[in-house]
Amino acid sequence: MTESANGAVRLDGHLEPVPDEIDAVNLPVTGVLPPELTGRYLRNGPNPLPGETSSHGFLGHGMIHGVRLRDGRAEWYRNRWVRTGRLAGDPFVRPDGTRDLAAVAANTHVIEHSGRLLALVESGFPHALTPDLDTLGPCDFGGRLTTAMTAHPKEDPDTGELFFFGYGIRPPYLTYHRLSADGELVHSAEVDVPGPTMVHDFAITRNHLVWLDLPVVFDGELLGRGMPFRWDDGYGARLGVMPRNGGAVRWFEIEPCYVFHVGNAWEDEAGRIVVDGVRYSPAAWDRIWSAIGGVTSGAGAPVAAAAAQGGTCLYRWVLDPATGRAREEQLDDRWVEFPTLNDDLVGRGNRYLYAVVDDSAAGRTGAVVKYDLRGGATQTHELGGDRVSGEAVFVPAADGRAEDEGWLLSIVSDRAGTGSDLLVLDATDLSAPPVASVHLPRRVPSGFHGSWIPDAH
Numbered sequence: 001m002t003e004s005a006n007g008a009v010r011l012d013g014h015l016e017p018v019p020d021e022i023d024a025v026n027l028p029v030t031g032v033l034p035p036e037l038t039g040r041y042l043r044n045g046p047n048p049l050p051g052e053t054s055s056h057g058f059l060g061h062g063m064i065h066g067v068r069l070r071d072g073r074a075e076w077y078r079n080r081w082v083r084t085g086r087l088a089g090d091p092f093v094r095p096d097g098t099r100d101l102a103a104v105a106a107n108t109h110v111i112e113h114s115g116r117l118l119a120l121v122e123s124g125f126p127h128a129l130t131p132d133l134d135t136l137g138p139c140d141f142g143g144r145l146t147t148a149m150t151a152h153p154k155e156d157p158d159t160g161e162l163f164f165f166g167y168g169i170r171p172p173y174l175t176y177h178r179l180s181a182d183g184e185l186v187h188s189a190e191v192d193v194p195g196p197t198m199v200h201d202f203a204i205t206r207n208h209l210v211w212l213d214l215p216v217v218f219d220g221e222l223l224g225r226g227m228p229f230r231w232d233d234g235y236g237a238r239l240g241v242m243p244r245n246g247g248a249v250r251w252f253e254i255e256p257c258y259v260f261h262v263g264n265a266w267e268d269e270a271g272r273i274v275v276d277g278v279r280y281s282p283a284a285w286d287r288i289w290s291a292i293g294g295v296t297s298g299a300g301a302p303v304a305a306a307a308a309q310g311g312t313c314l315y316r317w318v319l320d321p322a323t324g325r326a327r328e329e330q331l332d333d334r335w336v337e338f339p340t341l342n343d344d345l346v347g348r349g350n351r352y353l354y355a356v357v358d359d360s361a362a363g364r365t366g367a368v369v370k371y372d373l374r375g376g377a378t379q380t381h382e383l384g385g386d387r388v389s390g391e392a393v394f395v396p397a398a399d400g401r402a403e404d405e406g407w408l409l410s411i412v413s414d415r416a417g418t419g420s421d422l423l424v425l426d427a428t429d430l431s432a433p434p435v436a437s438v439h440l441p442r443r444v445p446s447g448f449h450g451s452w453i454p455d456a457h
């Protein structure tokens, strides 16, 4: 990704958008697809229309890429734009100054909850999709949702409730929401934060919510120039712990950083809150935000400076209510993103966390990594060649007893952009060759997040 002379971000190689929607059937497979992988792997990401330019790599209309697996076969691939108001040309700001949350590109994630398939973006309403990836329309849960909805809601593995939030550039800056297991929006409450910041993710534990209040702040001067957020050295950084059933947030100061993605959070036996996430040092933020078209103080920090500050690595914060202090620990020195886990352990003490290594600046090739957070060991699946992996989604085996019994599904592309495969890895042994590779009929641009939607629930 490079910035061209007119300020547009040029998306090339594995990032280059595709120009159209296609369908293909009976996809060729190398290896053996586990028959119990019967369902659809769906992945969202930005894909501008032909001829459109983007001023920031996070913009661009959402496009869902879907692969249908059944009984050991790869039945179909299809891709569809998410048809939001923005795709139809509706303005985000209406003539009367109000905002149209349906006129935002829903390009970040796709999930299923309570029978609804939803395309998500943090700055707008979710959009409901059919199983065949056609867009039904914006979803505001019967008129009860009046804020945007994060692309990273969290489903409680025991109750089936969906916890999420919306952030805004005008008060209320942060609003907390909860869906019941059957998809009804049953609770919304404002969360008191010092100012408007970019809040990409959060965490839940068995009893608490964890808020990220980090120094990437809204700046009205940047409106109309891509993403209107910039680093602010004066804002500070804190993690907030709030009881799930409401109540005051207790804030814990941490070293300034940014976190797009939390891996997981949980409560230990001493009542401390443990939060694992991918931490961007200030220099790493500067380097990466600049590279994708964001406004930074300089031209992007040199990689050595970013690495010296900790890069984009897996960190752990332990928040101790007894002392009011946060302890911070770097868990690894690989530059990673897209942390995932067995979703049965969201908010619980997980042993394993998976992530994608994109560390070419340090001379490391693309890989999927598995962290053993208790034993300390890591396993990697080296992709070989100049290939990059998207987020690796964990699918538990039907009879899996161990936390890591299951598969990782990820779309892997070569950096030059000539083709893509859906890789199926055995999560118990990442160093083994892929269980199967589904050869996709076209290059799938590297994007953001996806889900495995099994036929049987």
Ligand SMILES: [Fe+2]
Pocket (backbone or CB within 6 Å): 108, 151, 152, 200, 260, 261, 448, 449
């Ligand atoms: Fe994300």
